[in-house]
Amino acid sequence: MIGEPAGLWQRVDPAQLLLLRELAEHGSVTAVARATTRTPSAVSQQLKVLQRRVGVPLVERAGRGVRLTDAGRALAGIATGVATALAVAEADWEGYRGGAGGTVRLAVFHSAGELLVPGLLDRLAAAPQITLETHDEDVSQDDFAALTADYDVVVAHRSDDVVPPARPQVEVRLLLREPLDVALPLDHPLARRDRVSPQDVIGEQWIAPPAEFPIDRVLTAIAARAGAPVRVVRRTTHLPLMEKLVSHGHGVALLPRHTTRERTAGRLALVPLADLRAGRIVEALMRPDKAARRAVRTVVDALVAEAAAYPG
Known part of the structure; x- marks a missing residue:
């Protein structure tokens, strides 16, 4: 034996x-x-x-x-x-040889890419031996873990009001929690409020991402808290389109605070939700063997440092 x-x-x-x-x-x-x-x-x-x-x-x-x-x-x-x-x-x-080089393949969903990748590249300028490849991947929140088979690091998001999905054999590093605010046209009666409740906005026409995306799950929580269904008039994964539709008065939306604020100053109002914790968790997912690579650890540490600039 x-x-x-x-x-x-x-x-x-x-x-x-x-x-x-x-x-x-x-x-x-x-x-x-x-x-x-x-x-x-x-x-x-x-x-x-x-x-x-x-x-x-x-x-x-x-x-x-x-x-x-x-x-x-x-x-x-x-x-x-x-x-x-x-x-x-x-x-x-x-x-032992004093290096941590090589190519690191990073998959990131669109809004997190806008928020984190420019600063990440600034930070990685101090590690010229690392070549960072970035790839756009935006899938439903339960499908991000599977992407770790194809990439070294996968930046994923999930709503913060649900238990994390089962992710066996995947290492997770928390990057940030990004609040979700109600985006309203500037001339909307609620646009000057400090906060709005689910009951205040449940009757609006909503622009939303597909079901099973973190933002849509928060809409489900709004409906449960208000005791009425949400009326979704349009669905898209493209946040800039959602912002433009809101600014033109074609509905309201839940949008990530940090990403949206940098793009839409003076075009729409972002109002926090009262009586409901609304946000999304942004994480870095990796296979354990890929996480062991020094170059991957360098990239993830730089992601964590960049994400620290955004309060949750």
């Missing part, structure tokens, strides 16, 4: 083991091939070699594709620890 684990690891190629983990996260050989810049046939061949080496079935047919067996899922889970250990070793070696 004592010699058995050593025998296993003598037979297993870590690169093949990591492919199994990618299959667990991406769900198909084609997606793994795309994520790892291989051909599907090359991925399938490596998985077959791994299966022969461990001596038990790791994948099985499922319709036109494949799925992991129980043994495959167990080994894929072990692969996360292996990947993290390798990343820690690489980070220690980088530290």
Whole structure:
């Protein structure tokens, strides 16, 4: 029994083991091939070699594709620890050599990008050995964690009045809490108020993002507090469009305070909500092995420092 684990690891190629983990996260050989810049046939061949080496079935047919067996899922889970250990070793070696370079791929939703990326780039000027790639990704709040399979860091948001979604094997760094205010046309009767209640605004025509986005979940809370449904007349994920529609008198909206205030001074009124905690949590999500990289840690530390400028 004592010699058995050593025998296993003598037979297993870590690169093949990591492919199994990618299959667990991406769900198909084609997606793994795309994520790892291989051909599907090359991925399938490596998985077959791994299966022969461990001596038990790791994948099985499922319709036109494949799925992991129980043994495959167990080994894929072990692969996360292996990947993290390798990343820690690489980070220690980088530290010994005095460097923390390389490319870091950052996925960020649009309004957080406007708020954080310019200052982040200013801060990273002190680390010219790091190349930062930025990618726009705006999905429903429960889908951000899956993006960590494709990016080093994913800036995500969620409403602060719900329990965080299950995010196994994902590291989380809090960046900021951004309040959500009611955006009103400047000539609206409520525009000069210090605060408005859900009952004050429940009868308005609302411009909102799609369901399951953090702002929409706060609208649901407004409806529950006011005891009446919200009338949504238009939906869009594009906050500048929401701002322009409000400023032209085509409805009201819930908008993030810091992002909107920098863009819309003199064009619309932002009024805080009374009797309801309305905001969104902005976080950085990473796989543990990617979080171990020194370059990734440098980028995330700079994100945290930049976000500290915005009070919640």
